[in-house]
Amino acid sequence: MDHTASPADASPVPEDKARLRARILARRRRRGAAARHRAETGFAEHLGRVLAGTGTGDLAAFLPLPDEPPLLPALTQAHQRGHRVWLPVVEPLRQLSWVQWHPEAPLVRGALPGLLEPAGERHGAEVFTAVRVLLVPVVAVDEAGVRLGFGGGYYDRFLPKVTGTQHRLVSMACCYADEVLPAGSVPREAHDAVLGSILTERGTVSLGSAAQ
8 A cells, every 4th residue: 555545524424425526526626737737647656556566457547527637647658558548438328338548549529518538449348357457537435435426327337347256457446635535424325336445646545345
């Protein structure tokens, strides 16, 4: 474990999901350009360390929206070091498919507002036989591995397809360090996927007993 992220809130009392999501997204919008630039370096450094332990294993990640963690330098670095990089494409019925990405890959407007997606051949969960690290976008995550997503349910539907003994996969919540909350801060519903580790600009956090 490289770093134990400092909780953003002292109280573990759960907030309503919508209210918690709105509060954290508002804080993201206030994050300045200098802080985002520093975060780019941190995400690239710490993701590089994670991937170094996989040999040339594939990476599945996401193309960040403007307020999300700035991952493009990290993804470019992964590609340059020989890792295949897969990015999601939103499909009907809240499903995801995956397109192989490289820094010169064309991007097209996605199904969701403001979302850009890679153009190219779409694949299903079968590509995850070679994926060793999956970065999952979150608004926040608590120290029990419960993620607060954007409310669409895409990853809650997808993660059960690629977790389990048949996949040697590390599924990591990806967020800023101040979006890692104390255990119990994120209300968990029956369909919510639980993650086993976290990548932030300050390092990685292993959640031990949380599901991979």
